[in-house]
Amino acid sequence: MFLTTAHVRKKETVAQNCFTLSLHEEKIASHCTPGQFVHVRLSAGYDPFLRRPFSIAAADPAEGVFRLLIQVVGEGTRLLQRIQEGQTLDCLGPLGSGFIPGEAPYFLVAGGIGAAPLIFLAQALSKQNQPVRYYYGTASAAERVSLHAWLPTAIEQIDATEDGSKGFSGRVTAAVNRDILQGKKPGQIMACGPQAMLQELVRLNAAWKVPMQFSLEERMACGTGACQGCAVEIAEETGATNFLRVCREGPVFEAHKVVEFHANASN
Ligand SMILES: Cc1cc2nc3c(=O)[nH]c(=O)nc-3n(C[C@H](O)[C@H](O)[C@H](O)COP(=O)(O)OP(=O)(O)OC[C@H]3O[C@@H](n4cnc5c(N)ncnc54)[C@H](O)[C@@H]3O)c2cc1C
Numbered sequence: 276m277f278l279t280t281a282h283v284r285k286k287e288t289v290a291q292n293c294f295t296l297s298l299h300e301e302k303i304a305s306h307c308t309p310g311q312f313v314h315v316r317l318s319a320g321y322d323p324f325l326r327r328p329f330s331i332a333a334a335d336p337a338e339g340v341f342r343l344l345i346q347v348v349g350e351g352t353r354l355l356q357r358i359q360e361g362q363t364l365d366c367l368g369p370l371g372s373g374f375i376p377g378e379a380p381y382f383l384v385a386g387g388i389g390a391a392p393l394i395f396l397a398q399a400l401s402k403q404n405q406p407v408r409y410y411y412g413t414a415s416a417a418e419r420v421s422l423h424a425w426l427p428t429a430i431e432q433i434d435a436t437e438d439g440s441k442g443f444s445g446r447v448t449a450a451v452n453r454d455i456l457q458g459k460k461p462g463q464i465m466a467c468g469p470q471a472m473l474q475e476l477v478r479l480n481a482a483w484k485v486p487m488q489f490s491l492e493e494r495m496a497c498g499t500g501a502c503q504g505c506a507v508e509i510a511e512e513t514g515a516t517n518f519l520r521v522c523r524e525g526p527v528f529e530a531h532k533v534v535e536f537h538a539n540a541s542n
């Protein structure tokens with residue numbers, strides 16, 4: 276983990292309320308793995324006081340550059356949207372524990388801005404010649420980031436929109452279910468997205484029985500494991516449960532261990 280000053284090389288608007296930052300900072304770019312994040316300070320003063328976490332969406336160690344994909348949802352991300360190329364950003368990272376290799380073929384399931392950590396993962400898996408299907412769901416086409424520039428061409432991308440304006444018409448989880456019912460069996464599912472999407476994957480997985488890893492998004496304070504503010508209840512193999520920190524032991528957890536999804540599934 277490094278506390279560093281990253282230089283904004285490039286800033287681009289990529290969708291409605293969504294932009295990317297290409298940040299030059301060699302230590303983070305060369306030490307990060309898919310699923311890890313950076314904790315970003317938003318102002319030189321104390322307002323807002325807390326940093327904000329963002330997944331690393333791509334990294335190029337040779338260039339010393341990593342990329343963030345950011346959706347504007349509130350005060351902090353609105354402030355961040357004002358940053359200009361050539362300015363600097365105070366970043367703490369890389370933080371957290373990322374995705375652990377599983378069994379191919381990989382199905383990556385992204386809901387909305389949950390696309391970010393899965394882009395980095397798709398790029399890493401593609402370098403290892405692993406077969407990957409990348410499912411990307413949003414409410415409508417206007418909210419979508421064009422992933423063509425991010426995803427290697429070998430990766431099959433399946434689009435889904437809830438209003439049917441692009442790709443499969445319906446939820447991204449229904450697109451995954453359709454393909455599995457048609458015989459496309461994943462060895463491993465990796466997912467990041469809204470709580471409801473992850474919950475639906477858990478429900479459907481009662482029939483699929485595929486190992487799944489989820490990248491969770493909890494509100495964070497310290498980001499480094501000190502405050503316990505981001506703890507979630509995780510089941511151990513023995514059946515006992517423990518509170519683990521999303522910022523330290525996560526954000527990636529094996530789905531079958533995340534208690535809240537299983538408590539809700541049985542309701
Ligand atoms: C490990 C991790 C990785 C993340 N990666 C990305 C990413 O790559 N790109 C991206 O755009 N966002 C990402 N997020 C979410 C991002 O951190 C929040 O959107 C951001 O902190 C909101 O700050 P704000 O001040 O703009 O919004 P606030 O004013 O703080 O909140 C606005 C709205 O966003 C919700 N919100 C705030 N923080 C979170 C959070 N941590 N998780 C879920 N909902 C939240 C609030 O409940 C509220 O509805 C990630 C979060 C985590 C924990």
Ligand code: FES
Pocket residue numbers: 494495496497498499500501502503504505506520521522523
């Ligand atoms: S945010 Fe402080 S322990 Fe995770």
